[in-house]
Amino acid sequence: MCGSGNDFIIVDNRKKILHEAAFSNLARRLCTRSRSLGADGFVIVDDSSSADFKWHFFNSDGSRAGMCGNGARCVARFAAVNGIAGTDMTFDTDAGVIAARVTDDRVRIRMTDPRGFEPEKRVEIRSGALTVACIDTGVPHVVVAAADIADVDVVGMGRELRYHPVFAPEGTNVNFTFVHEDGRLFNRTYERGVEGETLACGTGAVAAALVMAARDRVRSPVVVMPKSGEPLRIFFERDGSAFSHVFLEGNARIVCTGELWEEAWNWADPDDVMDVGSK
Numbered sequence: 001m002c003g004s005g006n007d008f009i010i011v012d013n014r015k016k017i018l019h020e021a022a023f024s025n026l027a028r029r030l031c032t033r034s035r036s037l038g039a040d041g042f043v044i045v046d047d048s049s050s051a052d053f054k055w056h057f058f059n060s061d062g063s064r065a066g067m068c069g070n071g072a073r074c075v076a077r078f079a080a081v082n083g084i085a086g087t088d089m090t091f092d093t094d095a096g097v098i099a100a101r102v103t104d105d106r107v108r109i110r111m112t113d114p115r116g117f118e119p120e121k122r123v124e125i126r127s128g129a130l131t132v133a134c135i136d137t138g139v140p141h142v143v144v145a146a147a148d149i150a151d152v153d154v155v156g157m158g159r160e161l162r163y164h165p166v167f168a169p170e171g172t173n174v175n176f177t178f179v180h181e182d183g184r185l186f187n188r189t190y191e192r193g194v195e196g197e198t199l200a201c202g203t204g205a206v207a208a209a210l211v212m213a214a215r216d217r218v219r220s221p222v223v224v225m226p227k228s229g230e231p232l233r234i235f236f237e238r239d240g241s242a243f244s245h246v247f248l249e250g251n252a253r254i255v256c257t258g259e260l261w262e263e264a265w266n267w268a269d270p271d272d273v274m275d276v277g278s279k
C-alpha cells in the first residue's frame, strides 16, 4: 500500500504464520527494492485484547519503530478492506493506541500527543552551527527551516543530523521545511531506518506543522506538501507550545494484493555483497 508516496508491505499475521523473531529480517529482505517487493516499511497485523488489532512496524532496514503516520493510515484502510475492523477503529502500536477513520481511499488518524518539544536547539555540523527544533510525534524528529527547500542537501545534511551524537543513541528523522506564501508547508524528510529521503513522512509532516505553528507561521488545518506532491492535512489544538488532538489525514492507496512466495526473501543477505575494494 502507499500513503502519499510512502509505501509499505502489510501482512495479516493473526494466524501467526510468520514468527516474531523473523519479522526484522523479513522486513529487510522484502523491502529491498532491487531484490524483492521493495517498500519503505513492513507492517505485521496481529491480534489485540484491547483494540481492533495490534501492529508491528519495521523500517526497510529491519529496525523496529514505535509509529509511522503514513503506515498507520495504510494499515487502517487494509484492516477496513479486509474486514479486520470497521471504518472506525483503534489499533495498538509501540507508541500507543491509534484511532483511525477510513472514508473510501482517505484515512484520518489521531496521533499520539507529541512529546519532548524543543523549539530551538543549536547543533554543530560540518558546515557550521545550525538551529533546529526537536519533537517526538510517535518517533523522534528534527525540523530544519529551509528557504532553499528545492536545493537543500537532504541526504547529506539529513544523514549527518540523523547520526549526530546529540541525538544518540536512538537517532532521529530529519525534516527540511518551508512555509510557502500561500500557507502550504513544503516538507522533505530523511527517514531513520530507510536511510534516505522518502516521498512522504507522516510523523515528519506532523512534526514540521507543529514546529511551524509554534513559530506562528501556520495554523490548523495545515496542508503539508511532501516530495511526492500528494498532500497531507494536519489538524491540531494549540495552547502556546502545547499541542493536543493532533490528526493526520491523506490518501491510502492499495497498490497490489497477493501471496508472499518463499523466493521473495530467500536470497543472499545484502550485507554479504562482495566488496572488491576490500582486497
Ligand SMILES: N[C@H](CCC[C@H](N)C(=O)O)C(=O)O
Pocket (backbone or CB within 6 Å): 006, 040, 041, 059, 064, 065, 067, 068, 069, 070, 071, 139, 140, 173, 191, 192, 193, 194, 200, 201, 202, 203, 204
Ligand atoms: N522512519 C521512522 C518510522 C516511519 C515514519 C514515517 N514513514 C511516517 O510516515 O511517519 C522512524 O524510524 O522513526
